[in-house]
Amino acid sequence: MSLQDVARKTFVPATLRNGAALLALIVLALFAWYARNALLLGFGGLIVATILVTAAQPIKRWTPLGHRGAVWLAGLLIALALAGLIGLIMPTLTQQAAELSDALPAALDRVRGVMGETALQDMMSSSALLQNLAGHLTRWSAAVMGTTTSLFFVLVAGGFFAMSPQLHRDGLVSLVAPSSQERTRAVLDRAGKGLRAWLFGQMIAMVTVGAAVTLGTWLLGLPAPLALGVIAGLLEFVPVLGPVVAALPGVLLAMTISPTMMIWTAGLYVLVEQLESNMLLPMVEQSVADVPPAVFLLAIVSIGSIFGIAGVILSAPMTVVAYVLISALYIDPLNGRDTLPE
Known part of the structure; x- marks a missing residue:
């Protein structure tokens, strides 16, 4: 057999295998793109499952319940706690939210008065903006319905994930070669x-x-302090941009009182975020990968451009998971710190 025949027999199968692998990657990428909303909802379900499984651990330890029973009880206790908290603060929160919605237009008028004839004033008074807002009302109503449906899907998916986490993990592990399954399981x-x-x-x-x-x-004497606190607490889930957006209502309200109050309010938000960054975050980073703030910011922009506002909300946990996976699969082995599997 000539060298040309040997080369042909070895090169052609390798070429076919590489071409098939490339085609499979392209098909997988296209599927991920068209199914991106379902994948995002699935990740939301994973977050719900993580919360349920974590809450079920002490129940399994302190009671004779099995895993599924502990998950059911954990879900029930979380639902009751949330219902009790909402029932406790909802009357005050509703009243203060109404005060906040009444006070913010005056604050915006104060801003326009300070800025004078600016682009902001022209934009706020333009008929085009009013037409756009009217046109958005229908889409906003549809978005509320879509959000409710998505939330229901996330909760149901999270319940299924929490009931049998090892089953779903092993299902993902089975997609890789047997020689890599132990390492894949440890990485997950x-x-x-x-x-x-x-x-x-x-x-x-x-x-x-x-x-x-x-x-x-x-x-400080600002109106609707509970509403401002709830806004700040919820937006803390969104890194980098969330605290900035959360400070805007408080600063705008303070502007309607006096410039001194505005300075004190801005200082309050800066102080709270400094305490959170220098005291709380170091405790979190002891047990989770230290993701740089720049990575969070880039993730918000990139994930938000793909998934929209839902992607912005979930960008932080998605970034944490991706950062851990990249570190375990690439960075640690590259730098001689490959300790998997444990």
């Missing part, structure tokens, strides 16, 4: 631990920031 477990640690730290940060803003704005 590490990503799950990182997500769980980040969520725990983020919940602490949200409650702390919300309580600090509520107390601080109440001491």
